[in-house]
Amino acid sequence: MRVIRIGYIAGLASGALWGVIGMIVVGVTLTLAAGIPATPSLTAGAIAGLIGAAILMYRPPAERSAGMLIASAAAILIVVVAATFAQPFGLPLSLAPSWQAVALLFLVATVWAANRLCLLDVFSGRLSRYEFEVLLVRVLKGIGFIVFTIAVVLPFYVMVMTSLKSQQFLLANPLDFSVDVSQGLGNLFSAYGKLFTEFRFGRYLFISALVSVSTVLLTLLFSIPGAYAVARLRFPGRATLSRSILLIYMVPAIVLVIPLYSVFSQLGLRDSLVGLLIVYPATTIPVSLYMLQGYFRGLPQELEEAGLMDGCTRLGVIMRITLPLSLPAVASVALYVFMIAWNEFLFAFMFIDSPDIFTLSRGVVSLNSSEVPRQFLMAGAVVATVPVLVIFLWFERFLVQGLTAGSVKG
Amino acid sequence: MTTASDTAVTPTEPRPVRPKTRLGPMARRESRLAFGMLAPTFAIVLTIVLFPLLANFWISVKPVELADLRPPTPAASERVNGEAAAVGDEIQVEYRLRNRSRKTVIHDVILDDTLPAGLAPVALDQRCSLTGRELTCHLGSWEPGFSERLQLSLIVSQAFLANPVSPRDSDLRITGSAENVLTSLTFTGENFRRIFDATEFWSVLWVTFAYTIFGTAGALVLGLFAAQLLNTSFKGRGLLRGLFLFPYVAPVIAVAFTWVVLLDPFSGTLNAILKQMGVVESPINFFGQRAISFEFLGLGLDFPLALSTVIAFEAWRYFPLSFLFILARMQSIPADMYEAAEIDGATPLQQFWHISLPQVMGILSILFLLRFIWTFNKFDDIFLLTGGAAGTRTLTVDVYEKGFALSNLGAGAAVAVVVFFVLVTFSMLYFRFTPKEEGL
Structure with missing residues (x-):
């Protein structure tokens, strides 16, 4: 293993690795984007990356000029083309030549840039442990960025792409990720059109919004005074209480489902939105109370005392001093509760039977049958996801602060 | 509480110190106000969380079927x-x-x-x-x-x-x-007997723990790695941070069904890619196949495929949460610690091992405990991905399966009681290990 600590050898290994990774990523992307079945040659990628690295590191770091960089890029291009007999992706060049050209350029650029980022200042001679680990961390981070980004983006892309295609098309070629814009917007979004007319998703959207917003309001209405009491007022059992609040949050919903189902059935609350609006706040109030009391505690008490001195009542103090000061926390709690209510599945699934009052989660589940083509299921998933993602991205800063500063979540 | 100095005071004089057990009028008013403000919360939590918890015990020893709910x-x-x-x-x-x-x-x-x-x-x-x-x-x-x-x-x-x-x-x-079976006084031990007699129960328990431990560990390791990636500033960092949170923010039904579509053996993209690249010969049924047998060093081993796939989903969906907390903690580590280490010649991996890791250990252990409990409680994910088939049935899915799919509410409640007791054990651990002052 001592050999790998020599800069030149480590550089070559890094170059070969990037060649392989670049080949896989670009090859698969080409297949998915153009819908043509590419079989990227990993060996050719490895050799090209290796030779690119060899040229880049030929001279000591200070003398690696722009000319060397260009030579390295050219070498990668030439080797890839030569080693695959002018078929870098295992396809005849006549098939989608422009796609292939773009992919080839992209491949060369990726491998070259990766080599440059990792190796430009790496010595060719023996590396110290420090220098070697710097190189290692660079390579690992690079792989990390690629893997994480693909792992996160791919499912969401598949969700959107599938919703825009017909079932036969999907079965015929699952590798085709291209979105055919030429068929006209009406055709492209036909699944969505049907979703909102035949499957009544407009109504579900409205009900989900109604339930989520009501849950937020109810939760805040209950938890703001509660949090204030726990944070500011002295009463026996306060310490125990503030520590046990979160325990409620660890009670699994599935344990509550059977008793609640039984009782709500007998009370006639089961198949109704009122039932949901009782259960949702009950599960969100404890965590909301916990987050808010953490924030309230951080506010200077003197302000409130001044308010009390000047003749404000407790309620007045909360309304005029505490709440305006803790608006960011309240906003983040509100968003967080909104997310929970919007995404909630178990109770909606167990309680709601009549299609008139489906929430989005419940509506999407009803699309999961063999009689409904897949694109409707995925279109439903998109409709359920987009609002919450948009709201999240809009208020991300708020939410992230609130989540990490005030407390926890599950 | 009376002390020597108290008894020395003559009865005519007012007592200088009030006994600790009694509250003064101001304090009493304050605590009455506090209880008043907390009362609505108490009420709703009692009725919707604590009462069902007790009712669950009641139902678990009763011969109740789904049909009995309509008298x-x-x-x-x-x-x-x-x-x-x-x-x-x-x-x-x-x-x-x-x-x-x-x-x-x-x-x-x-x-x-x-x-x-x-x-x-x-x-x-x-x-x-x-x-x-x-x-x-x-x-x-x-x-x-x-x-x-x-x-x-x-x-x-x-x-x-x-x-x-x-x-x-x-x-x-x-x-x-x-007579309503729910309120009558007929009891049965049949529900529990049937659970513990079934050989399936122990495999369910084992699957639950495997899912919980590996799902939690996976989410934490991925979160740690992702936090390490984004702990340097570069262009587009905010964008990536937002992107990395997507799996956690999106509704579970949306992402679960997307995984099912993506990994489908017939029309799924992943199988098609693997086939195209020559990695596999025939498509893999990720969510439907219980185990893959393979030979390793002459030993025949079974790799639990469906279970591993749901664990991978769990790690994918919840890494953003640990990522967020670990990143926040990492960013609060003072930069001069790293500068000092740098001067002393510590390598990047040494810096990670001896500075970053000890600093995030606290949040890591709390996250582990919380995520462990939440993963244990998780029902939606497995239910939507496999429905508990192919060796992925956990205790929570079993509650649904017994109580609603087989319409035996009593048996479902009995499994829920088991879930609850395992959980009480975890919660005790939580209380022991969280810091006394303000946990997080």
Whole structure:
């Protein structure tokens, strides 16, 4: 293993690795984007990356000029083309030549840039442990960025792409990720059109919004005074209480489902939105109370005392001093509760039977049958996801602060 | 509490220190206000969380089925025989009565009916009485499967012929009270016996722990790695941070179904890619195949495929949460610690191992405990991905399976009791290991 600590050898290994990774990523992307079945040659990628690295590191770091960089890029291009007999992706060049050209350029650029980022200042001679680990961390981070980004983006892309295609098309070629814009917007979004007319998703959207917003309001209405009491007022059992609040949050919903189902059935609350609006706040109030009391505690008490001195009542103090000061926390709690209510599945699934009052989660589940083509299921998933993602991205800063500063979540 | 100095004070003087156990009027007012502000929260949490928790124990020792939630009611229908053509004709009203339930007795059955004007009963059944035109019959208790035809003969008078109304047109009301299995005092140990006798239970328990431990560890390791990636500043960092949170923010149904579509053996993209790249020969049924057998060092091993896939989903979906907390903690580590280490010649991996890791250890252990509990509680993910098939049934899915799919609420509740007790153990650990002051 001592050999790998020599800069030149480590550089070559890094170059070969990037060649392989670049080949896989670009090859698969080409297949998915153009819908043509590419079989990227990993060996050719490895050799090209290796030779690119060899040229880049030929001279000591200070003398690696722009000319060397260009030579390295050219070498990668030439080797890839030569080693695959002018078929870098295992396809005849006549098939989608422009796609292939773009992919080839992209491949060369990726491998070259990766080599440059990792190796430009790496010595060719023996590396110290420090220098070697710097190189290692660079390579690992690079792989990390690629893997994480693909792992996160791919499912969401598949969700959107599938919703825009017909079932036969999907079965015929699952590798085709291209979105055919030429068929006209009406055709492209036909699944969505049907979703909102035949499957009544407009109504579900409205009900989900109604339930989520009501849950937020109810939760805040209950938890703001509660949090204030726990944070500011002295009463026996306060310490125990503030520590046990979160325990409620660890009670699994599935344990509550059977008793609640039984009782709500007998009370006639089961198949109704009122039932949901009782259960949702009950599960969100404890965590909301916990987050808010953490924030309230951080506010200077003197302000409130001044308010009390000047003749404000407790309620007045909360309304005029505490709440305006803790608006960011309240906003983040509100968003967080909104997310929970919007995404909630178990109770909606167990309680709601009549299609008139489906929430989005419940509506999407009803699309999961063999009689409904897949694109409707995925279109439903998109409709359920987009609002919450948009709201999240809009208020991300708020939410992230609130989540990490005030407390926890599950 | 009385001390030596207290007793030394003469009784006429006011006591200088109030006993600790009693609150002053101000303090009492304050605590009354506090309880008032907390009362609504207490009320809703008690009814929706704590009461069901106890009710679950109750249900777990009762022979309750899903159908028992609708208590049996007495059934009655009415028929008229004979013709009312002239004064003095006799017609018969027949009530057909039934208890449709096969196991429950219905008590205190009362039948009410209104007879049309101008009909006079010949002989009234002794259980019935007539006040004006209102007929009331106290029919007593009905055994399961009971049925009876109650006859009533009526003589037609002129008043009826002037205004003939069929006796059937009036509303027939029948009420009775059946014992509700939920509130009765019949108990059974059958639910628990059946759970622990089944060999399947132990495999469910083992799957639950494997899922919980590996899912939690996976989410934490991925989160740590992602936090390490984004702990340097570069262009587009905010964008990536937002992107990395997507799996956690999106609704579980959306991402679960997307994974199912993505990994589908026939039309799924992942299988198609693997085949295209020559990694596999035939498509892999990620969510449907219990195990893949392979040989390793001459040993035949079974790799639990479906279980591993749901664990991968779990790690993918929840890494953003640990990522967020770990990143926040990492960014609060003072930069001079790293500068000092750098001067001392510490390598990047040494810096990670000896500075970053110890600094995030606290949040890491708390996250582990919380995520462990939440993963243990998780129902939606596995239910949506596999429905508990192919060796992925955890305790929570088992609750649903027994209680609703097999309609045996009692058995489902019994599994829920097991879930609860495992959880109590975890919660005790949580209390022991969280810092006394403000956990997070």
